[in-house]
Amino acid sequence: MIANDWIQIFISLAFVVLMAPLVGRYLAWIYQSQSLSLEKGLYRLLKIDADKEMTWKEYGVAIVVSNGFFFVAGFLVLWAQAILPLNPRHLSPLSAEVAFNTAASFVTNTNWQAYAGEAQLSNFSQMLAITFLMFVGANTGMASLVAIFRGFTRSGTTMMGNYWSDFFRFFVRAFLPACFLMALVHVWQGSPQTFKTTVTAKTMEGSQQTLIVGPVASLESLKQLGTNGGGFYNANGAHPYENPTPLTNTLEFLEMGIFTFALPFFFGRMIGRPRQGQVFFAVIFSLYLAGLGVIEYSEKMPNPLIAHQAISQQITPLQDGGNTEGKETRFGITQTSLFSNTTIAATTGAVDGAMDSMNPLSVLVYLVHMFLNEEPGGKGVGFAGLIKEAILAIFLAGLMVGRTPEFLGKKIESKEVKLAVLSLLITPLLVLGLTALSVVIPAGKSSMDNPGPHGFMEVLYAFASGNANNGSAMAGLNVSTPYYAILIGVEMLFGRFLPLLPLLAMAGSLARKKTHPETAGTFKTDTTLFVVLLFGFMVLFAALTFFPPLILGPLLEHLSILHGISF
């Protein structure tokens, strides 16, 4: 079995490493070529002048206004579900706060779910609200990233591209076709795809079973390719209809990774320095591998608290063993580790097993990934965060070579530092502040499902996930209460747009600057040394910011388990 685990990991990751550069190249083509006639037709239909470039401010306003429209449309569909068609089960509408939370969640590419899909949403809502928002959320992220890239590809201009053009290019040439093709693969493997709602079965033991079906496959490929993560069903990717086989499980985490791990290569192509892309890939992939190693180790570790119980946790040819609570038999530990590590790293948020039942060291990894939120991060915004971290690391280290720090020929000066720092402040402020509030007031504590450090982690995880626009949850926490629905809803909007706009402004400032040619005195950012530096900076920074809650959460729980203490 151990050998098989290695093979699964190796083949999956080899696929990522081989495909990511190719997809990166394709993405670069999308943004470096002429508009297709189909796109031109769309622009005519929407009365958009796609050749008219925008300043960073215009771009930012376009992002905010268009997303405002998307958000309102999604909210209305969810809120008015009862009077809308395709609702044979007569499901009641979501409460206003949960509808707000959900619309915020899906428009920000978070896909946090404060509702149970199969029990609360009609097929109309699943399509017109959920599927729609998943598409636009991911597209917005991609467009923002391309605009930020232009801070490096351009010089002496205030123009950052056209938002609509950036939005639709990815949608038409990559996102929609890929979703369609992969949706068919998901159908082939067993995901339902029908406009029916329920199937009633009469079981062999004579009882009745109500199966919930619907347009599952079309949502499934989209949720992974768009690093959205919101599932059709409550159990998300653990549900056999969403994720019927080990093959779909593998395909799903590869779908999450395919665009996101391609982003560094895309970046390298766009700036005309492929090596820089490889270096960024090396950083995020190292973080990814480190996380995977810890999760795989942690989940296979027998739980000492049941050691005396004659319950076999061993890995044998007859069972996969390890921590099977919340995991599906068909996937086993390794598939679940691969999936969960990818979903967090790529800020998808889909899960194929219960995060709340993971061992504490795994949760530690998830939390650190979410605190960083940029390795590789979700559609676009995460990678922009990586650029922000790189700029701060370069600013510090660059000083140590005795020059005003520069990145890709652009000088990093007080304006860039100010904007990067502004963007950097959001995560600690939201995550630490909201967690601190929620673990002391009754409205926050009453939702916890687990006692002790694990309950603390549920809350910390929720706000880390909301801020990082991840969307996965330690689902024991009851987040459909007005307190959490509103708080996390606001947090997701803040977590998405507050760091993004300063980065856009920073790109605007960089685009105006001259590109400085390299000399022997320039600190090279396409070297192994830089990989080590950025890796170290990111880990150190996340550790310094979140050390106290990590001690009182996962480390305390881990050490308690080792000491045989339960809560």
Added chain:
Amino acid sequence: MKKKVMPDYGIYMEAIIQSLSMLNPAKLYRNPVMFIVEIGSVLTTSMAIYAGVTHSGEAGFGTMISIWLWLTIGFANFAEALAELRGKAQASSLRSTRAETTARLVTPVGFSHVPGSELKKQDQFLVEAGEIIPTDGEILEGVASIDESAITGESAPVIRESGGDRSGVTGGTRVLAGKIRVSVSNNPGETFLDRMISLVEGASRQKSPNEIALTILLVGLTLIFLFVVAAIPAFSSYSGIKSSPTILIALLVCLIPTTIAGLLPAIGIAGIDRAFRANVIAKSGKAVEVAGDIDILLLDKTGTITFGNRQAVQFIPAKGVPEKELAHASWLSSLSDETPEGKSIVALAESLIESKTPPDRLVPIPFTPETRMSGVDSADGEIRKGAEDAVSTYTGAPFSADIQEIISNIAKSGGTPLVVAKNKKPLGVVHLKDIIKPGLKERFARLRKMGVTTVMVTGDNPLTAKAIAEEAGLDDFFAQAKPEDKMALIRKEQEKGRLVAMTGDGTNDAPSLAQADVALAMNSGTQAAKEAGNMVDLDSDPTKIIEVVEIGKQLLITRGALTTFSIANDVAKYFAILPAMFVVAYPQLKVLNVMGLATPESAVTSAIIFNALIIPALIPLALKGVSYKPVGASSLLRRNLLIYGLGGIIVPFIGIKLIDMALVLLHFT
């Protein structure tokens, strides 16, 4: 000679007194990180006093922490005060050379005696041999030999004269010979020296752009750690742990980047001070900082790369002309030529000719810009010497092939050919050779490793320029340059995003100096040049710019290294304080006390003591600067990351452990 400041212990006392006055919050708010520490100190002190008065426990521990928090601020203030005082001491040692003198102010009716300190800009005064020049100015009339050793330390006298590029005089220097009329450059209190002093003075000091950027980052980090610490009471309360406000404040102070924030002003001041010690007066902190960034260094050939004087080394006669005839003609034509070149021709010729009696009726023909030739008319006829094209115009015919070959050979070897013709017939060519200053090749190689491209600017023809550039080890050259070309060259490079440095002294350099990113003006130069540049070299040594580049780099490296060190230190401080906070409630967390610190109190105290002591420990480094070796950016970074990054993680583990052991030994816990 560099002036050395003798260790002066009085300066330390003065710094201590000044650092106490800097505790005033109205002054301290300029340093936001230390301002936060001060707020924390006030809080812990109040709590310690309250605990002492009410006998409620933590008084001893609280007092200990409070003392060390105040010391933390004190050490940071001390660093700044010390740097400032050293800079001022350096400046006033220069100023003291300007003993109060009496100036002879030129008035419409003659002149009047006034104190030198009352001279205003554009006043004119007279100075004669034996007198001290009362203030900075520019010679309007006359020539003088001046002893500038008081300023530059160079004992050889220098010639300063009106009209040329060496018309600037500095207050405090002594006229040895000659009489000059000087126009005053600055109003009292506005001389370069005065400006320099304001650069190091805390109150009026402007932060440089990079310092501002770094301060923003430090403030950002401080805010983040403020969030971190502010959240802990809630986390602790959930976990059933009682949190002590004193420990929380101690943790906050340990985490926020006090080390770099405390030393940052000192680093900046020390950078300017180091430039000062190299006898370079920077007009702003930014100028020194930008010097570290330059990509291209433009150097004039004459005077910078070569000694100003070319020397005649050979007479090469045309076919059929005896060498002696050429030598004789050259000798005659140069007898009245007072330029160094002329004198060297005379000297070389006299070693070859027998008869040293000039013929009668010699009429010297001086050099004019129109003919671009000089020479002599005598009974024998007329002799002319000049550049090849000038003489060719004079003879009215192209040179024969052999002469052309001679000319081209000389040019290729880096020499300057001077054609001598008699009665419109070319006799041959004098080989004038540029003498390249020694030691330049190594300095340029050093610059190359720093990533600075050196470009020589010269009026010479490309062949000569190439040969000299190669011999001197320059990367590139710009030949047949006219003064306005230099400006265009700077603009062109700046368009490409490069930062350009240059040195200059002449009035016609002024526009280029103003355009260049780093412009080092020679103190001997014209007032216009000094105004246009952003630094003035008192030694008037054009190669000094190399030192300035290194000082600029050192300044940035020191900031980056200490910031990295400061942040890396946080790891160990966390491992000291957090277990101390949590381990009582959760003994299973004991494993996190990796240093094995004795008690929670001793752990927190050790961390805060380390945090305070590291500031004075690093003051010498901040003042001296991190050593800079031009080894290329990557190896430099690797080295500094190892020392200040990895070292910054490891050192405090050792330091805190040692302090903890000392505390136990001294029974402080």
Added chain:
Amino acid sequence: MKLLGQSFRATVLLMIVCGALYPAAVTAVGNILFSHQAQGSLVKGGNGQVLGSTLIAQGFKDPKYFHPRPSAAMTPDGSAAQPYDAAFSSASNLGPDNSAEIKAMTDAAAAYRLENHLSPGSVVPIDAVTASGSGLDPDISLMNAELQAPRVAESRHISLDRVKELIRKKTIKPQLGFLGTSRINVLMINIALDNEHPAEKTN
């Protein structure tokens, strides 16, 4: 303002394309190519009645059938607190150090031993005492199946070897030879039991 109009038109267009045309297109093509799967991988009995889905667990309790893993799939309000509720997938969401989790595992192990006539101290497989991620996990581990086999054989009055033979036959190997685990689909093996041993079915 122009942007408002553009955003409005884009919203309408994208809702139609993404929310309606895209799922409709997948449904059309999916049902042509893979109609069984598209409809939910349903298994039908002899009379055409839907018995269930091969992908979704059912809460078999009868000793003559293999039993699935414990399930936490039930509506949270407890109104119809039935596990294996295919209309409300859910995990237990209990942490590894939660005493409720320890107790749940202990209880499940005791119940498992009792129902399979195992001696009190005998080892039970971990998947038999832990709830799956969906609560609808259709599979059990081979070890779990092996331990249930004697009970199934006994209640069907067939030899253990025949049940073990069926387990061997119905073992789902890792997909493509390396993906996932070896396992038994509970519904499929139970249908096979009934098909291969119809005599025992009516008891």
